[in-house]
Amino acid sequence: MPLSIKKYNIKIILCCCAAAFLAGCATHAAYFRLDTSLQKEIKAFNGSEYLPLARVSDFYGLDYKYDGFTGTAAMRKGPNRIVVRTGGEKALINGEMVKLDRPIVSSGGALFAPLAFVKNNMGPIIGYIPPPKIPAEAAGPRRFTIKTIVLDPGHGGNDPGAIGRRSHSKEKDLTLRLAGKLKTILEGAGIRVIMTRDSDIFIPLPKRSEIANRSGADLFISIHINASRTRSLRGFECYYLSTATDDNARVLEALENSTLKISDTASAETSRRLDKTLWDMILTENRLESAQLAGSICGSIDESFTMGNRGIRTARFYVLKHTDIPAVLVEAGYVSNKYEELKLKDPEFLDKIAESVADGIIKYKREYEKTEGFTRS
Secondary structure, eight states, X not given: OOHHXXXXXXXXXXXXXXXXXXHHHHHHHHHOOOOHHHHTTOEEETTEEEEEHHHHHHHHTOEEEEETTTTEEEEEETTEEEEEETTOSEEEETTEXXXXXXXXXXXXXEEEEEHHHIIIIITTTTTSSOOOOOOGGGOOOOSSOOOEEEEXXXXXXXXXXXXXXXXXXXXXXXXXXXXXXXXXXXXXXXXXXXXXXXXXXXXXXXXXXXXHHHHTOSEEEEEEEEOOSSTTOOOEEEEEESOOOSHHHHHHHHHXXXXXXXXXXXXGGGGOSSOHHHHHHHHHHHHHHHHHHHHHHHHXXXXXXXXXEEEEEEEOXXXXXXXXXXXXXXXXXXXXXXXXXXXXXXXXXXXXXXXXXXXXXXXXXXXXXXXXXXXXX
């Protein structure tokens, strides 16, 4: 082949490559286009460009929640969710960990994300890749629904839990009875219920969390009966995950978590597929909903019948910490109080507690679904 023809062919090849490259660049540019009004929001931190997440979320219609307790922000749009943390170099996008090229920055009470993260990772979620059209008949149910609840009767088997001093009532028996009554009421309201145990067997704490996490359920409710060295203490309490705020909560936290010592699968915690940062991100997103669920349940106790109500409390119970859906733990009275122990042995009294807890759950469900996950006032 003559040299001139070879040169001509090489030029053609180079032109084709250049055209393909430019086309690829054009496609990438179309992948995400930053609105001009947001370009004015760009700030520089340590020589890199950042955007305020609250402003980006507001502009593109994401539900944005910031938890100052842990410095974590959760964003949702439809079925998609993004979770980031102040100073973190990772983000959680639809359950997958994504590494950032720069850390999340907090400034003036606002969180800022690297511009590259907004373009490359948030871009597909906030609207520049149109979702595939789904035929109306194939469309799934609305996302913001509560259809399935996991009930977790505490203790069981060789772990009796708290034992009453007067008639030696065992917590493991009372929680199972109460959970059974609650299950019947919830199922009557059209809610699917999964029990971590339905007989007198021992279920390790890691296994209880695993059941909840693999169930596809919407809520997790662990049921317990309280006890204290102060025998005058009585009443109903509902816990969600946060730091214990009083001595009684810290003691109870230690007692409930002590079951790990007799668990032959406790080592599973060290081999979890999610690292500590990822778990904390998930829990932060669920913590606000858990607090609202606890409030709804406690409010129903107040409204329904006369029982001492010690209100909403916080602690780092294992089953709350390692469950990745909104979760609460109820302490339905004190078996260490001789009067309350007698009441707890009365089937009619347990019926009333079950009815009140169920009423609180159903009220929460209605409000959650009405506001599409508490995203509308």
